[in-house]
Amino acid sequence: MSKTIHLTLKIWRQNGPGDKGRFETHPAKNISTDMSFLEMLDVVNEQLTLEDKEPIAFEHDCREGICGTCGTMVNGRAHGQLKGTTLCQLHMRHFADGDTLVIEPFRARAYPVIKDLVVDRSALDRVIQAGGYISVNTGNAPEANTLPVPQDRAERAMDAAACIGCGACVASCPNASAMLFVSAKVSQLALLPHGRPEAARRALSMVRAMDACGFGNCSNHRECEKTCPKEISIVNIARLNREYFKAAFISQEN
Amino acid sequence: MNWFSAALGSSVGKKLMMALTGLAFIGFLAAHLAGNLTIYGGKAAFNGYAEKLQSLGPLLHLFRAGLITFALVHVLTGLYLFWLNRRARPVGYRMHATAGGRTLSSRTMPYTGIVILVFVIFHLFHFTFVDKTATTVFDMVAAAFNQPAYVLLYAALMIVVGLHVRHGFWSAFQTLGVNHPKVMPTVSAASIAAGAVVALGFGLLPLVIALRY
Ligand code: HEM
Ligand code: SF4
Ligand code: FES
DSSP states (O other): OOOEEEEEEEEEEOSSTTSOOEEEEEEEEEEETTSBHHHHHHHHHHHHHHTTOOOOOOOOSSSSSSSOOOOOEETTEETOSSTTOOGGGOBGGGSOTTOEEEEEOOOOTTSOEEETTEEOOHHHHHHHHTTSSOOOOOSSOOOGGGSOOOHHHHHHHHHHHTOOOOOHHHHHSTTOBOHHHHHHHHHHHHTSGGGGGGHHHHHHHHHHHHHHTTOBOOOOOOHHHHHOTTOOOTHHHHHHHHHHHIIIIISSOO | OHHHHHHHHSHHHHHHHHHHHHHHHHHHHHHHHHHHGGGGGOHHHHHHHHHHHHHTTHHHHHHHHHHHHHHHHHHHHHHHHHHHHHHTOSSOOSOOOOOSOOOHHHHTHHHHHHHHHHHHHHHIIIIISSOOSSSOHHHHHHHHTTSHHHHHHHHHHHHHHHHHHHHHHHHHHHHTTOOOTTTHHHHHHHHHHHHHHHHHHHHSHHHHHHHHO
């Protein structure tokens, strides 16, 4: 049964990158518990527009938990308190009437605020550009059975490939480290034969790019895996470390 | 050697140095605890252990030089990481809740580390760099722990060391890339056990000395 609830939002407002920013308090009235968190923000924005006020800027695209565009902090948790869920898939039935929600942008030195809740996550793209791909010649697709992949290995690669690049791991990490994201991107390729030829170069250059972006260092707090909407495991971070050590100390790559 | 310093200077490389030096210290703690347990054997046994250590001569000096080098690497890298990690989020959150990852011991690593550093310096001046011509190691330790303040201080400090080891032990394995469904449950349990053994093993010794001698 759907019902309606009333909430108070303490929400971060910032006009632009240079602005100091501040918290504003806005009511969110008559929110259906069937709505998603983003739909709740839509309702608040409609009200703000009617009042001739600037709507709250937030990011969204697919709204079905697969694109990695949405994400803010809700009461100190990236994507809110629900395990394994993106903000767009968090429904208002998980909140109680009268709740006060503190809504802030993902924070990191590598994530400058663009406006309100929108942050620039292009640092993650720079890490991908450094090696999150394989180089293959175009042409006919080769015979599938020439590269056998055991089922469990394929599953582990798929688990790593579930990362949607939302960047919540960085936001939740006490050190603003991007290791979970980078480890997922390194692992999905390192686990498959197609990724092996460039594995050493990839590990070195993606870690180098990550460090250059100003992310913090991993202290193994495991906040990332507990927060990740795709429940990417820190087993991948251990694999990234192994790939890095092999590449740095054993391979001929620089 | 450019590749070598680049590898160790990276974020993953810094953590590698923390893990290797940290595990070495845990090995040192194990040896130190084993030696201290000779106190249960009485005055002669404990003094015998201390003399045997001294008789190692150059080997002991080599060992000390190694420990000091490792300590420099662990402390300087640890403090640098602490600074870098704080700098990685210049504007903090108004609210930052845990999703269940952080523990008391993981979040206090830099602070317990600094306390350990201060303690180790104090401890060296307290028991190691002192003139022992007129006394024995046993008498010196027994005299110290006949003061209740020292018993309490050491017990409290050993809880701090235990906390550092409790996160550090499993964390070092994860850093070294040893995270595997087959071994990780054992490593995690061993980490809690190692923290408890350090806190209780060292922490109760002053009390035992105070009560028995
Ligand atoms: C008995 C002495 C000590 C032992 C047994 C010890 C052991 C360890 C171990 C095993 C780790 C985990 C490494 C990893 O996560 O890969 C660690 C981390 C750490 N140690 Fe120590 N340590 C000791 C003393 C110190 C001291 C004196 C400091 C200095 C201020 C310190 C600061 C740190 C810090 C900041 C970390 C966390 C690094 C990070 O994960 O970002 N430790 N220690
Ligand atoms: S690892 Fe998880 S939290 Fe991090 S970017 Fe990928 S999906 Fe988001
Ligand atoms: S909007 Fe696409 S994952 Fe939330």
